[in-house]
Amino acid sequence: xxxxxxxxxxxxxxxxxxxxxxxxxxxxxxxxxxxxxxxxxxxxxxxxxxxxxxxxxxxxxxxxxxxxxxxxxxxxxxxxxxxxxxxxxxxxxxxxxxxxxxxxxxxxxxxxxxxxxxxxxxxxxxxxxxxxxxxxxxxxxxxxxxxxxxxxxxxxxxxxxxxxxxxxxxxxxxxxxxxxxxxxxxxxxxxxxxxxxxxxxxxxxxxxxxxxxxxxxxxxxxxxxxxxxxxxxxxxxxxxxxxxxxxxxxxxxxxxxxxxxxxxxxxxxxxxxxxxxxxxxxx
Amino acid sequence: xxxxxxxxxxxxxxxxxxxxxxxxxxxxxxxxxxxxxxxxxxxxxxxxxxxxxxxxxxxxxxxxxxxxxxxxxxxxxxxxxxxxxxxxxxxxxxxxxxxxxxxxxxxxxxxxxxxxxxxxxxxxxxxxxxxxxxxxxxxxxxxxxxxxxxxxxxxxxxxxxxxxxxxxxxxxxxxxxxxxxxxxxxxxxxxxxxxxxxxxxxxxxxxxxxxxxxxxxxxxxxxxxxxxxxxxxxxxxxxxxxxxxxxxxxxxxxxxxxxxxxxxxxxxxxxxxxxxxxxxxxxxxxxxxxxxxxxxxxxxxxxxxxxxxxxxxxxxxxxxxxxxxxxxxxxxxxxxxxxxxxxxxxxxxxxxxxxxxxxxxxxxxxxxxxxxxxxxxxxxxxxxxxxxxxxxxxxxxxxxxxxxxxxxxxxxxxxxxxxxxxxxxxxxxxxxxxxxxxxxxxxxxx
Numbered sequence: 001x002x003x004x005x006x007x008x009x010x011x012x013x014x015x016x017x018x019x020x021x022x023x024x025x026x027x028x029x030x031x032x033x034x035x036x037x038x039x040x041x042x043x044x045x046x047x048x049x050x051x052x053x054x055x056x057x058x059x060x061x062x063x064x065x066x067x068x069x070x071x072x073x074x075x076x077x078x079x080x081x082x083x084x085x086x087x088x089x090x091x092x093x094x095x096x097x098x099x100x101x102x103x104x105x106x107x108x109x110x111x112x113x114x115x116x117x118x119x120x121x122x123x124x125x126x127x128x129x130x131x132x133x134x135x136x137x138x139x140x141x142x143x144x145x146x147x148x149x150x151x152x153x154x155x156x157x158x159x160x161x162x163x164x165x166x167x168x169x170x171x172x173x174x175x176x177x178x179x180x181x182x183x184x185x186x187x188x189x190x191x192x193x194x195x196x197x198x199x200x201x202x203x204x205x206x207x208x209x210x211x212x213x214x215x216x217x218x219x220x221x222x223x224x225x226x227x228x229x230x231x232x233x234x235x236x237x238x239x240x241x242x243x244x245x246x247x248x249x250x251x252x253x254x255x256x257x258x259x260x261x262x263x264x265x266x267x268x269x270x271x272x273x274x275x276x277x278x279x280x281x282x283x
Numbered sequence: 284x285x286x287x288x289x290x291x292x293x294x295x296x297x298x299x300x301x302x303x304x305x306x307x308x309x310x311x312x313x314x315x316x317x318x319x320x321x322x323x324x325x326x327x328x329x330x331x332x333x334x335x336x337x338x339x340x341x342x343x344x345x346x347x348x349x350x351x352x353x354x355x356x357x358x359x360x361x362x363x364x365x366x367x368x369x370x371x372x373x374x375x376x377x378x379x380x381x382x383x384x385x386x387x388x389x390x391x392x393x394x395x396x397x398x399x400x401x402x403x404x405x406x407x408x409x410x411x412x413x414x415x416x417x418x419x420x421x422x423x424x425x426x427x428x429x430x431x432x433x434x435x436x437x438x439x440x441x442x443x444x445x446x447x448x449x450x451x452x453x454x455x456x457x458x459x460x461x462x463x464x465x466x467x468x469x470x471x472x473x474x475x476x477x478x479x480x481x482x483x484x485x486x487x488x489x490x491x492x493x494x495x496x497x498x499x500x501x502x503x504x505x506x507x508x509x510x511x512x513x514x515x516x517x518x519x520x521x522x523x524x525x526x527x528x529x530x531x532x533x534x535x536x537x538x539x540x541x542x543x544x545x546x547x548x549x550x551x552x553x554x555x556x557x558x559x560x561x562x563x564x565x566x567x568x569x570x571x572x573x574x575x576x577x578x579x580x581x582x583x584x585x586x587x588x589x590x591x592x593x594x595x596x597x598x599x600x601x602x603x604x605x606x607x608x609x610x611x612x613x614x615x616x617x618x619x620x621x622x623x624x625x626x627x628x629x630x631x632x633x634x635x636x637x638x639x640x641x642x643x644x645x646x647x648x649x650x651x652x653x654x655x656x657x658x659x660x661x662x663x664x665x666x667x668x669x670x671x672x673x674x675x676x677x678x679x680x681x682x683x684x685x686x687x688x689x690x691x692x693x694x695x696x697x698x699x700x701x702x703x704x705x706x707x708x709x710x711x712x713x714x715x716x717x718x719x720x721x722x723x724x725x726x727x728x729x
Contacts, residue, residue, distance in 0.1 A: 136678035137633070139427070143673060146680060152429035221418030222411070224425065225632065225681060234430035 031250025032078065035104055040081040043071045044094050044103035046110070047086050048165075048188060050212075052279045053109045066276075067107045070125070070241075073262050074105075074255070090167040095120050098242045105251070106242040109209075111169030121248035122240030123255050128209035128269040130173065130235035132162075133196065133216055133227050138204040155230070163192045163203035169237070170207050177235060196227070205230070209237045210269035215280045305508035311578035319512045323519025331520035338513030341506045342581075348499040349583055350455050354467050355493035356586075356608040359486060361471025363601035366479075378602050382609075382712035389616055389704045390654075392547065394646045397540050397620035398627070406533035406624060407631025413529035417685060420526050425680045461657050464612055497587045507579045514580075518691035526688045533628050534689060540620045541696035541703075545573045548703040555710045560596040568592040569706055576702030580694045582611050585702040593709055602713035610705040612657055615664075617701035619653030621693065622668050625686060629677045641675075648674060664697075665690055 035041055045067070049055035054065040063084055075082040085103060088094035091110060098106035099120035112122055142158060144151050159180050164170035166185025174183045184203050186192040192206045193216065206213075213229050243251060259265065273280055305315065326334065364375055409417070448454055448466030455463050474482045527534065548569045571592075572585045586607060593603040610616075626645050630637065648671035656664035665686050672679035686693075 134427075136681070137676070140673070140676040140678050143676070145669070145673070146427045151427075155429065217418070217422060221422055222414040224418040224421040225414060228425055228427055228678070228680075230427040230429060232429045 031246050032254070035078055035080055038080070040083045041071070041075040041078060041105070042103045043075075043082060043084050044088060044098055044106040044108075045084050045086045046091050046094055046108040047088055048108075050109055050189070052276045054107075066272075067109065070259075070263060071105070071107055074258055077254070077258055077262075091165075091169065092116065092119075092167050095242050098247075099244055101244045101246070104243075104247055109239050110242055111173070111209075112238040112240050113169050113172045115172060116169070116242070120242040121245060122238070122242050123248070123252065123259075124238045124240045124266055125259050125263065126237075126239030126268075126272070127266050128211055128237045128239060128272075130177070130207070130232040130237055131210040131213035132205040132207055132230040132232075133213045134160075134205035134230050135196070135201065136226055136228050139228060139230075152232075160205055161203045162205055162207045163195050164207040165189055165192065173235070173237075174207055177232075197223075209239075211272050211280075214269075214273060218280050302505045302508060310508075311511070311574065315508050315511050315578070316515065319515035320519055322512065323516035326516060326520050328520050331517040334513045334520075335517035338510050338517060341510040341513065345500075345503045345506060345510065345579075345581070345584070348496040348503065350460065350463055351492050352496035352500065352586065353460060353608055353612060354451070354455060354463050355489040355496065356604045357464055357467035358471045358474065359489050359493065360601040360603075360605035360608070361468050362474035362482065362486065364605055365472055365475035378599075378605075378712060378714070382602075382606050382708070385606075385708045385711040386610060386614055389610070389708050390614065390619055390650050393540075393544065393616040393620040393653075393700070393704060394623050394649050396543055396547075397536070397623035397649065398642065398646060400536045400539050400543070401624045401627040402637070404532045404536045404539075405631060406530070406536050407628040408532075409529065409632065416525040416529040417681075420688065421681055421684055424684050427680075460612060464609070464657075497590070500584070500587055504579070504584055507584070511578065511580075514691065526685065527692070530628075530685060530689055533624065534693065536624045537621055537693050538696050540624065541573075541577070541617070541700045544616070544620070544700045545569065545703050548573075548707040551707040552710055556596065560598075560715070564592075564596075569703055572702045572706045573699050577695050577699035580698050582617065582698045582701035582705065585706075586611055589702075589706055589709060593713055597715050598713040599715070603709055606709040606712045607705060610708040611701065613654065614705065614708070615653055615656050615701055616704040617653075617697035617699065618656040618664050618667070619650050620700055621697045622653045622656075622671065623649030625668050625682070626671050626675070629672055629679070629682045630675060632682070633677050635675060635677060644674070 045054055045063075050065075052065050054063065054067040056062070057064045068084070071084070072082055088097055091108075092115065094106050094108070095110060095116045096119045097103060106120070109126070110116070110122075112124070116122070138160065139146065139155075142151075142154055144154050156178055157180055158178075159182065160178060161182045161184060162174045162178060163184045163186060164174065165188060171183055171185055174181060184195070186195060189208070189212065192203070195201060195203050196206050210229075210231055213231075217223050217227065217229060241255065267275075304310065323331075364378060446461050446465050448462045448469065451463065451466040451470065454466060474485065549567055552567065552569050568588070572589055575588060576582045576585045589607045589611075590603055593607070594600050623645060626649055627637075629635075630641070630645070635641070652667045652671045655670075656667045666683060668686070669679040669683060672682060
């Protein structure tokens with residue numbers, strides 16, 4: 001009685017192992033192998049120029065930047081060529097397309113939001129603080145000392161008019177973190193900056209990560225009199241590389257190891273500003 | 284190599300005898316200032332912090348007799364002035380009225396003078412290159428961090444909470460000068476209401492404390508030249524020359540206020556002292572007070588000179604003690620005028636229109652914030668202005684950064700203004716003592 005049961009149990013376990021284990025191994029190999037069969041890595045990039053992360057070099061007219069270099073490193077480790085696609089209409093559109101399998105991965109200072117988590121699967125590689133470049137006049141109108149512990153809460157609950165790129169992570173973050181604020185969306189970052197510096201400005205601050213805010217005053221120091229960078233130490237933008245479900249399953253360990261060995265782990269805004277000092281600091 | 288102990292002794296004694304000579308104000312300009320500037324240019328910026336630390340340690344040493352001096356001077360003078368046994372009511376009213384009127388007049392004068400000079404010089408209206416220099420200096424320094432460990436706010440930490448005494452000995456040991464003053468005034472009033480046989484032991488003890496404190500101040504003041512060499516050369520080594528040039532109009536205003544205050548104080552001295560009182564005084568003592576305060580960067584160092592000059596002229600000791608110590612420590616007229624200039628600098632920098640109402644507000648806030656610097660010294664007095672800037676809704680962090688950057692220079696004329704105007708108040712409010720003694724040469728007191 002016991003022996004036939006034991007035999008059946010061992011047989012069931014063996015058949016299960018035979019059926020399930022090869023499936024797991026085949027899934028990883030399939031994704032990597034499909035890339036290798038194709039011969040190139042399909043990378044989605046946002047349709048903007050965001051130096052020094054990704055941009056067309058004015059002299060060589062070639063796509064360059066640290067995000068481009070990370071993608072190229074991944075391709076070289078996979079022993080394939082690379083193809084960049086910049087046809088997405090916005091950051092969110094790019095993430096949606098990655099999720100649908102249009103690209104093997106999407107990169108380009110892409111932040112992490114709930115909406116994007118519905119569409120694709122992220123792996124973090126940068127950790128940037130949220131930041132404002134705010135008009136000092138508006139900050140003074142709050143009538144609270146910026147060193148006062150209550151300053152942060154008062155600012156977050158104020159009626160500040162925040163400008164940034166529309167349909168970006170910053171629009172989502174502005175609505176979540178600053179519930180009473182008015183968000184003003186712009187087609188691109190240059191338009192947002194111009195709006196802040198206009199005489200009758202329609203915004204009190206522009207919103208992005210510290211590596212985008214600090215270089216504005218570095219390149220034009222006299223702006224420091226009128227405008228002040230506000231760095232939110234507790235609001236962190238987890239910049240991520242996005243994948244489809246299959247891509248995440250197939251490349252996760254590969255990406256982790258490459259980022260650790262070739263990129264130096266997750267980097268924060270201070271490290272990036274320091275590493276690309278020659279780019280950020282005005283000559 | 285063997286060094287003969289007698290050689291070391293000779294070197295030490297020559298240094299000790301040389302230092303008091305260096306304390307003479309004219310030597311500040313002829314020797315100390317040029318030497319410090321040259322030294323500051325020669326030393327590497329990395330060693331400037333060590334030099335600065337040494338200077339600040341010696342400043343701490345110089346400041347150590349201040350609290351017992353204040354405590355004893357205020358207590359004795361208030362007790363004497365309000366005592367019904369030594370003075371009548373008419374005398375008290377006369378002194379009190381003259382002191383209050385002269386103090387208020389001096390505050391009004393200091394604010395008006397600073398205001399007129401600021402309106403004329405227009406500090407804060409900057410050229411594009413000056414704005415660029417300032418902007419470069421402020422990079423990373425004035426960033427606002429939300430969510431980080433916040434530093435203690437200094438903006439609202441003023442006046443009322445610092446004036447009410449808690450325990451006069453605890454206040455004295457904690458260096459709470461304002462609390463010591465208010466506590467001493469109350470204690471002095473209490474002493475004045477008691478019978479002399481009860482209070483005379485305490486009065487004689489306080490008198491001894493006062494004399495010892497003055498003597499101690501005279502001894503530690505010998506270090507003043509070394510302090511100045513350390514502080515000025517450290518400041519020269521690190522100060523941003525670009526910022527000084529960018530804020531030249533502001534700097535000129537502060538220096539002109541000091542010089543104008545000197546002129547007015549000289550006139551008051553001539554007008555409110557008789558020829559007989561000035562017998563034996565070859566140099567105008569206001570000049571000596573000005574130079575001593577300017578060269579040490581501390582108006583309190585002028586107290587012994589001020590006291591001995593006026594009592595030497597036969598002025599009532601209690602009145603001189605009260606008026607000199609209170610005007611030096613409480614009125615802080617150098618800070619009052621400095622703050623008026625700094626507020627106008629900030630308003631100009633941020634294009635805030637100057638209306639008649641705003642001028643009145645500037646005068647009021649300049650006086651309030653300047654007086655709230657009582658009990659603070661040197662660079663610590665600068666942040667008092669932040670309350671006024673918050674009122675005018677002008678961003679104060681960048682203004683403070685700029686003011687602190689050039690404060691090693693401006694603390695000197697600020698102290699000089701306080702010193703000479705305190706002298707003027709003391710001259711106006713004190714009267715000839717009934718039993719006038721032969722006046723000793725006050726210059727020998729320094």
